[in-house]
Amino acid sequence: MAALIGFLIPLLAQAQQAPTYPVFENDKLPISLYKQRREAIESQLGASGAAILFTNPERNRTNDTDFRFRADSNFLYLTGFEEPDAVLVLAPGGIDIDGRRVREVLLVNESNPTSETWLGYRMGSQGVMSLLGVELALPNRRLGDVLEALGKTPGLKLARPLVPPDPSGLVATMSNSVNEWRKGLASNDLNVNSALAKMRVIKSPEEIVLLRKAAEASVMGHLEAMRSVQPGMREYEIQALVEYVFARNGCESVAYNSIVGSGPNSTILHYEADRRLMEKGDIVCMDVAGEYHGYAADVTRSFPVSGKFSPEQKAIYEIVLAAQDAGIAACKAGAPFSSAHVAAAKILGDGLLKLGVITDRNQLGRYFMHGTSHYVGLDVHDAHGDNTLREGAELTVEPGIYIKAGSPCDKKWWNIGVRIEDDILVTANGPVNLSAGAPRKVRDIEALMRQRGIGNIRLRK
Structure with missing residues (x-):
């Protein structure tokens, strides 16, 4: 014993x-x-x-x-x-x-x-x-x-x-x-x-795994939002939907307050009220993402409430998409941090000049008033510790055009706000889009929106 x-x-x-x-x-x-x-x-x-x-x-x-x-x-x-x-x-x-x-x-x-x-x-x-x-x-x-x-x-x-x-x-x-x-x-x-x-600019392989999980959860939220949105819904219904999807995919929190701006609200960069009734003919600028184990994603998509872009919405959207493509291509190791912004701004200026929305390139700032990129990591606007892009860095590429009602251009362009944003990992083999799973092309968005989403399921009383 x-x-x-x-x-x-x-x-x-x-x-x-x-x-x-x-x-x-x-x-x-x-x-x-x-x-x-x-x-x-x-x-x-x-x-x-x-x-x-x-x-x-x-x-x-x-x-x-x-x-x-x-x-x-x-x-x-x-x-x-x-x-x-x-x-x-x-x-x-x-x-x-x-x-x-x-x-x-x-x-x-x-x-x-x-x-x-x-x-x-x-x-x-x-x-x-x-x-x-x-x-x-x-x-x-x-x-x-x-x-x-x-x-x-x-x-x-x-x-x-x-x-x-x-x-x-x-x-x-x-x-x-x-x-x-x-x-x-x-x-x-x-x-x-x-x-x-x-130190925080360069992500370790282990950090990149978490950043991918945050981006993938965010993509899932965007997919369900595109499937679910329809005229007569409130912006907060889409907000609630995407945040549910983030949580269901393991995110402890949103990475920032969700932005679901429809119609005139699509032209407000950081619109957070999310209360408006969405109407047929509106475009939605939706900037929403989750945070997974402390690491943020930052993803924006813009799409029509009715499921089909109007000619004017499509024209603006295609300019922003081309600008984003140019910005992403510029995200190469060794390039200046500003490279994506310079490339994107040129496309935006050329496009708005061609449409007649502006008559001088110096007027671009009227409709594109923010930078194209910021680092992403433990903060959604992460520590900016390097002005040169390095392998292992992650940054956003997020050009946009925002035309408020009353702008000095044809009324047909009013209340169109479009931003497309993705999380780009700088690698030795070129840029990798971590949030590419959310469609960016017009035809892909419209095809996805013909499906029904979980937001269309009526709640039981």
């Missing part, structure tokens, strides 16, 4: 120490990738350098209701940690904490039975070390102890702390403590935000 007890005691102790945090999915980024990223920043800080980064606080929506939490993207990029009120301390030369010499400390909210009952699971310090591979994790109430240890670093040079905009709650309290503590310290030459922006 004594031998059996002696055998069981270590197992029971191990069970008590094991993290209770549930892992529901196994396709997130490997913890080794996060470690490589932290080490890359540490190598740039130098042995006497240090960096302190904060994640986002929880944001209040109204009264006692908060928005669903989303971690700061730089913080997520370095740690994979998705809970609020956390601080990452990087000290390449090492600091002494609780008898250990460590180079990185992640301070987090601890889990307890009350928080789990009311708020759900927390990873806690033990879970962070075992599940995310961070060298040392501690309760965030011990930030002062970590700062005291860090302050003993000979010749310490601290990089400017990265604090999210408008910090509140515990994040504001902790960042204020850091600002007081660092007064008089020497500054590190490294701009951590710029260093991370440059």
